[in-house]
Amino acid sequence: MNNVAHTSVLFNESIDALNISADGIYVDGTFGRGGHSSAIIEKLTGTGHLYAFDKDPEAIQCSEALFSGNPHFSIAQRSFADIEAQAAQWGVLGQVDGIFLDLGVSSPQLDDAERGFSFLRDGPLDMRMDPSQGLSAAEWLAVAKASEIASVLKEYGEERYAKRIAGAIVEAGEENPITRTTQLADIVAEAHPAWEKHKHPATRSFQAIRIFINKELADLETFLSHVLAVLKPGGRLAIISFHSLEDRIVKRFIQKQVNGDDFPIDLPITTAKLNKKLKKVGKLITPTEAELEVNPRARSGRLRIAEKL
Numbered sequence: 684m685n686n687v688a689h690t691s692v693l694f695n696e697s698i699d700a701l702n703i704s705a706d707g708i709y710v711d712g713t714f715g716r717g718g719h720s721s722a723i724i725e726k727l728t729g730t731g732h733l734y735a736f737d738k739d740p741e742a743i744q745c746s747e748a749l750f751s752g753n754p755h756f757s758i759a760q761r762s763f764a765d766i767e768a769q770a771a772q773w774g775v776l777g778q779v780d781g782i783f784l785d786l787g788v789s790s791p792q793l794d795d796a797e798r799g800f801s802f803l804r805d806g807p808l809d810m811r812m813d814p815s816q817g818l819s820a821a822e823w824l825a826v827a828k829a830s831e832i833a834s835v836l837k838e839y840g841e842e843r844y845a846k847r848i849a850g851a852i853v854e855a856g857e858e859n860p861i862t863r864t865t866q867l868a869d870i871v872a873e874a875h876p877a878w879e880k881h882k883h884p885a886t887r888s889f890q891a892i893r894i895f896i897n898k899e900l901a902d903l904e905t906f907l908s909h910v911l912a913v914l915k916p917g918g919r920l921a922i923i924s925f926h927s928l929e930d931r932i933v934k935r936f937i938q939k940q941v942n943g944d945d946f947p948i949d950l951p952i953t954t955a956k957l958n959k960k961l962k963k964v965g966k967l968i969t970p971t972e973a974e975l976e977v978n979p980r981a982r983s984g985r986l987r988i989a990e991k992l
Contacts, residue, residue: 967985
């Protein structure tokens with residue numbers, strides 16, 4: 684397990700958002716290196732319990748080092764997309780007081796070259812949150828067609844030059860297998876015709892491939908489709924996202940549940956019949972200037988909070 688430190692984004696705001704009670708039941712869907720989980724557990728006594736998820740085996744190791752034998756903690760090595768089934772297994776379906784997600788890749792994953800997430804550090808081109816599951820980025824690029832790669836770069840990275848970059852990746856891969864992070868970064872940089880100021884030209888491509896490899900948006904959609912069954916009335920949902928596509932998915936879900944059923948605008952329906960499931964708690968929260976000075980990686984963080992009715 685690597686020992687790279689992780690600075691949690693919007694830390695105090697997200698803990699406050701859960702409105703923690705000492706005997707409550709909470710879920711941290713993205714354990715990471717345990718920053719948020721530690722803060723939640725500190726507030727629990729008696730029957731209070733924190734259940735956690737993480738696909739990353741290094742996160743599981745970290746949880747064992749931090750909380751082995753702690754009666755207030757349980758963790759499952761699986762995606763938060765499985766929250767309903769796992770909550771049923773734990774016996775807490777419909778009883779959870781608060782659920783938290785901190786989406787995306789963590790600092791330790793980015794900073795450990797061997798994980799293959801970073802275009803700045805040379806390492807094996809892997810990018811899997813759980814290296815034992817699915818294809819690595821290198822394995823996928825070795826078999827993917829240019830059209831498939833371009834689709835991923837455009838959809839998940841919002842990359843303007845997706846087709847051009849995808850063609851360059853396939854062409855380079857035909858000459859030499861692309862197995863290293865800096866190898867891919869150099870290919871993308873050379874193919875990219877318009878470098879953005881203060882942004883590496885491979886940023887969007889690496890982000891897109893990572894999201895695709897780990898099924899991040901699909902997992903988020905699945906999670907949201909099950910989360911209401913897990914929360915109790917009055918239970919809080921707090922989600923930090925860093926990617927515009929993630930934030931859009933969360934925002935639309937919350938808004939849909941706040942609005943309730945979609946009836947024709949001129950139909951005389953009472954509010955009670957709209958079947959509203961959530962209410963918003965406060966406005967969108969973004970990092971303060973003080974936080975950005977300490978942790979520039981926080982700049983795209985977005986925290987949205989809702990409460991089950």
